Amino acid sequence: MRRCRRGGPGTAAGSLPRVTDLLDLRADPVELTAALVDIPSVSRDERRLADAVEHALRTQAPHLEVVRNGEAVLARTNLGRASRVLLAGHLDTVPINDNLPSRRTGSGADEVLHGCGTVDMKGGDAVLLHVAAALPEPRHDLTFLFYDCEEIAAEHNGLNRIERELPDWLDGDLAIVGEPSNASIEAGCQGTLRVEIRTSGARAHTARAWMGENAIHGAEPILRRLLDYVPRQPVIDGLQYHEGLQAVRIEGGVAGNVVPDSCLVAVNHRFAPDKSLAEAEAHVRKVFDGFDLTVVDGSGGALPGLGSPAAAELVAAAGGEPVAKLGWTDVARFAARGLPAVNFGPGSPTLAHTQQENVPTAQIRSCAEALTRFLS
Amino acid sequence: MRRCRRGGPGTAAGSLPRVTDLLDLRADPVELTAALVDIPSVSRDERRLADAVEHALRTQAPHLEVVRNGEAVLARTNLGRASRVLLAGHLDTVPINDNLPSRRTGSGADEVLHGCGTVDMKGGDAVLLHVAAALPEPRHDLTFLFYDCEEIAAEHNGLNRIERELPDWLDGDLAIVGEPSNASIEAGCQGTLRVEIRTSGARAHTARAWMGENAIHGAEPILRRLLDYVPRQPVIDGLQYHEGLQAVRIEGGVAGNVVPDSCLVAVNHRFAPDKSLAEAEAHVRKVFDGFDLTVVDGSGGALPGLGSPAAAELVAAAGGEPVAKLGWTDVARFAARGLPAVNFGPGSPTLAHTQQENVPTAQIRSCAEALTRFLS
Secondary structure (H helix, E strand, O other): OOOOOOOOOOEOOOOOOOOOOOOOOOOOHHHHHHHHHOOOOEOOOOHHHHHHHHHHHHHHOOOOEEEEEOOEEEEEOOOOOOOEEEEEEEOOEOOOOOOOOOEEEOOHHHOEEEOOOHHHHHHHHHHHHHHHHHOOOOOOEEEEEEEOOOOOOHHHOHHHHHHHHOHHHHOOOEEEEOOOOOOOOEEOEOEEEEEEEEEEOEOEEHHHHHHOEOOOHHHHHHHHHHHHOOOOOOEEOOEEOOOEEEEEEEEEEOOOOEEOOEEEEEEEEEEOOOOOHHHHHHHHHHHOOOOEEEEEEEEOOEOOOOOOHHHHHHHHHHOOOOEEOOOOOOHHHHHHOOOOEEEOOOOOHHHOOOOOOEEEHHHHHHHHHHHHHHHO | OOOOOOOOOOEOOOOOOOOOOOOOOOOOHHHHHHHHHOOOOEOOOOHHHHHHHHHHHHHHOOOOEEEEEOOEEEEEOOOOOOOEEEEEEEOOEOOOOOOOOOEEEOOHHHOEEEOOOHHHHHHHHHHHHHHHHHOOOOOOEEEEEEEOOOOOOHHHOHHHHHHHHOHHHHOOOEEEEOOOOOOOOEEOEOEEEEEEEEEEOEOEEHHHHHHOEOOOHHHHHHHHHHHHOOOOOOEEOOEEOOOEEEEEEEEEEOOOOEEOOEEEEEEEEEEOOOOOHHHHHHHHHHHOOOOEEEEEEEEOOEOOOOOOHHHHHHHHHHOOOOEEOOOOOOHHHHHHOOOOEEEOOOOOHHHOOOOOOEEEHHHHHHHHHHHHHHHO
């Protein structure tokens, strides 16, 4: 685990990091996105970008209290407002895939910015940094969380460390996560559950197969139930979710002349946030009734929570119709702490993690304008 | 590839190897089996045993022409008989599995000899060595083949090298392979064909699974056809065969949150010797019609050939009812050269390659007596 670099859980003002990258938070947020994208920050290698963000916030947003925690940078107003809005963005990206530095195609309303992280989620980070510097007197108190290690195993996520070491920085009345959502409000998120189902049999030489029992053949009913499965598509708070039950791995076999005695099918269930993790597990156990099933891991979803006053204001400022978030995001971490939480960021989530990752620059600007409207 | 140790494809009389193990070919064949078992000879490490066999044949069976070829020892009579019988046994074993040295349990008719190689196939080797020394004037000319590397990939089998370098040593009218057959005549052998069947799909995030196509789910009909398959059990020359079609490996999966776009099922088909390898392939392609199928490897079976005069004599001498050989053995190599070929050796084939490998010593003696009857 990474600990804070300079002792204690967080380091306050006065100790500016030396940086090679100077970010201009007052620039057009599209320019700022390109600048962020061009500082590589693959998970576990975020220091250069975190230093640049910390330096920029300390020098260009003096109205904020800034704290460094590991490779996360936290900043907040302390204006005594009646409510507090959290704005969160991870700084890390998936591995670079021959898609840096950033480049642009098109122009005007059709301009597109390409490169690793443009969608997931430096466009969102740029919007949040823009707002951080531009709004010294927001309507709500604001807490900005720029954090590390979101793109790798959940146990490494920088929010875990912040929750452990600086829990009061996660308090508030609404959380906005800048993950890509096509510049719409995506509310709530689906939960995820991974299980492993095993069949067993008895080994035998394939020349005398009737003396054994083939565990791969025995997996047929598992695949049959997956094929026959009709996923729910519930509507919650007016938002349409879409569940799923998918085999993500299958393996079995001993040798080319042996009837195999074991086969494993790993299944991922995505479930709407009206179901708890425990209910999702009970459901999957029922689907695969009669089979040996082990839960590998799971995370509950998050209800949309659009009924809260701050969320309703945000929806109005963003315009358009909110939609359901299908993938699991850190929104669920905030929801688990009792905050309504939404995704709101530029770019299409379907392009995340792809080599051709790209974001329409108009979405970056529209997100920055909507947040400014909401918070002014 | 191993070449002959002393130049040329084979080395004739006069150059006795120095040995640490002296085998007594005139001893009770059970004692001889134990002596062979106690000389470890895992595949590719047969030299010590091959040296002992060569030394014993040269010194105790002077009526035989003896040739050394790599770690194989070949010996034959040249009596001008009307027909020639080949007697073949491999010298190597699978890896030792905490089952050496040999030990005995029981006594008299219930005595059992335990240890690596007792079944596969030093009991058979002992029977052949016993006959080699005991019968200077056999009814048929005899060719003994003690060879290396049968238990590993077929390409390393010592018979390949012998066929290439000393092909006339494989000529004859009947081949008897001393593989375990419960001291009965097992005639012919089934063929084997291995294929790989692939399904393909389209990757997608499991949270939006309907945007992809799950290749593991797509493998369900393959498993269904395997489950529904009714294997033929044809009777050939009075012998009952039993075919099989078995998945021996399955694999698919990209990541825990990705709908997989590829899945592979490896299938082993065992087919009776009334079908050619080409017919077996056509059959398997028909079973999996509509799927992408690749042949990995295959070997044709061998017809029983019990109608030949020498084979009929052997069956009479062995007594009992001949049975079909289901596994593939080197019998098929001789059959492919036009020789009727049978398995005839002590021990149960189902114990081959197991840690508890053991042979009833009465079967060793009965095999030796039957071969002596047949050849005297």
